Amino acid sequence: MSPQPISTKSTFLEQVGIEHxxxxxxxxxxxNPELVAAASEAGGIGIIQPIAMVYAHQHEFREGLKLIKQLTKKPVGLNVIVEKSVSAYEERMKLWMDIALEEGVRFFVTALGNPEWVxxxxxxxxxxxxxxxxxxxxAKRALExxxxxxxxxxxxxxxxxxxxxxKQLYDETKDLGVPTLCAGGIGDEQDMTKVLALGYQGVQLGTRFIAAKECNAHSDYKDAIVDANEIDIVLTDKISGVPCAIIETASVKKMGTQAGPIARRLLKGRKTKHWTRTYYAVLSIWKFKRSAKEGMGYKDYFQAGKSVERISNVDSVANIMDRFASSLPKKNRKAQGVTDDA
Ligand SMILES: Cc1cc2nc3c(=O)[nH]c(=O)nc-3n(C[C@H](O)[C@H](O)[C@H](O)COP(=O)(O)O)c2cc1C
Known part of the structure; x- marks a missing residue:
């Protein structure tokens, strides 16, 4: 029999114990840890990306967690990438998760593979x-x-x-019996209100928080997000071997967005697929880190989504969160699942 969720709490807010x-x-x-902590402190929840914390921001994992805990007493989450092609990281992911559990983290966002061990x-x-x-x-595999x-x-x-x-994703998952959150394309409160009206219980934002004061990304990256429009977002498989949304900057235009024919063949081949993706995973970790830290000085691979269209400033996380929170419909506020103004 497939394992069943053990939680008897039925809404996202109840499960995770946060305000928004x-x-x-x-x-x-x-x-970076400061961004994660600021999102939680403002009443949402920040998710730690362990590879970013350790390799891009150079915090030993437990020390990074402790830094976050000094900045906020509120819950934070951990991203656990479970894809096999980055198997070099699997043991480390397990170790990081054990440390996170020891340090009190209780919310986990998994990506890519089978989340069973998580x-x-x-x-x-x-x-x-x-x-x-x-x-x-x-979705069904993850529920299994x-x-x-x-x-x-x-x-x-x-x-x-x-x-x-x-909408298509909401319709595909609404009968599965668990809360669903929407990720992608949410740049402002109106975007959020629209997806909550579809039936989602909450939202996950990425790009909006890169253009936040607490994010350590280079100011060229933040400016590129503020300046870009939806039509500037293109998909490229050139960096990580799988399609990834980036801003079409001048150097992306020059370099193109498609992996070469040899790389494509290697990515498809039964025997070569695994090590080619591992190679790409390692390469993309290095390339994205340089772009985010060095801005336009390096090949500007700025990952961002279509929400750029409605992101018009670099703001503090508290201001961003306040604006979003004050537009939450009553049914998506804390009282829906828990206590206060029910
Ligand atoms: C620069 C960048 C890096 C990302 N890295 C990860 C990651 O390491 N793990 C993950 O689960 N999702 C990752 N995501 C996805 C975000 O967590 C989130 O789902 C997505 O950004 C939502 O779309 P939005 O950018 O339109 O708000 C990344 C997104 C961006 C923009």
């Missing part, structure tokens, strides 16, 4: 796991693994975007 159903999504390399570890300590999905097929909720990553998202719209 707004996640500052994990972002390699943009999730669910086992989390549920043993009363934790909650949400899985990033792009279709009903992946026992996850407590789904983050529906649509075709507007930054990073590895899906190919369905927010």
């Amino acid at each position: 159903p707004i996640i500052c999504g994990a972002m390699y390399p943009c999730s 669910v086992e570890k989390a549920h043993a300590k009363g934790g909650i796991v949400y899985h990033n999905i792009t279709s009903r097929k992946w 693994a026992g996850v407590d909720g789904l983050i529906c990553v649509n075709d507007g998202a930054g990073g590895h975007a899906g190919d369905l719209t927010a």
Whole structure:
């Protein structure tokens, strides 16, 4: 029999114990500890991206967690990438998750592969796991693994975007019996209100929080987000081997967005697929880190989603969160699931 979610709490806010159903999504390399902490402190929840914390921001994992805990007493989450092609990281991911559990983290956002081992570890300590999905097929697999909720990553998202719209994904997952959150294309409060009206319980934002004062990304990256329009977002498989949404800057125009024919063949081949993706994963970690830190001086691979259209300033996380929170419909506020103004 497939494992069942152990939580008897039925809404995202109840499960995670936060004020606003707004996640500052994990972002390699943009999730610096100060950004994660600020999102949680403002009443949403920040998600730690462990590879970013350790390799891009150079915090030993437990020390980074302790830094976050000094900045906020509120819950934070951990992103656990479970894809096999980055197997070099699997043991480290397990170790990071154990440390996070020891340090009191109880919310986990899994991505890419089978989240079963994450669910086992989390549920043993009363934790909650949400899985990033792009279709009903992946949603059902994640539910078989026992996850407590789904983050529906649509075709507007930054990073590895899906190919369905927010509505299509909601319709595909609404009967699955767990809370669903919307990720992708949400740049302002109106965007959020629209997707909540579809039935989602909350949202996960990425790009909006890169253009935040607490994010350590280079100011060229933030300016590029503020200046870009939706039509400037293009998909490239040239960097990570899988389609990834980036801003079409002058150097991206020059370099093109498609992996070469040899790389494509290697990515498809049964025997070569695994090591080619591992190579790309390592390469993209390095390239994105340089772009985010060095700005336009390096090849500007700025990952961002279509929400750039409605992002018009670099603001503090508290201001961004306040604006979003004050537009939350009553049914998506804390009182829906828990206590205060019910
Ligand atoms: C620069 C960047 C890096 C990202 N890295 C990750 C990651 O490491 N793990 C993950 O689960 N999602 C990652 N994402 C996806 C975000 O967590 C979030 O789902 C997405 O950004 C939502 O779309 P939006 O950018 O339109 O708000 C990344 C997104 C961006 C923009």
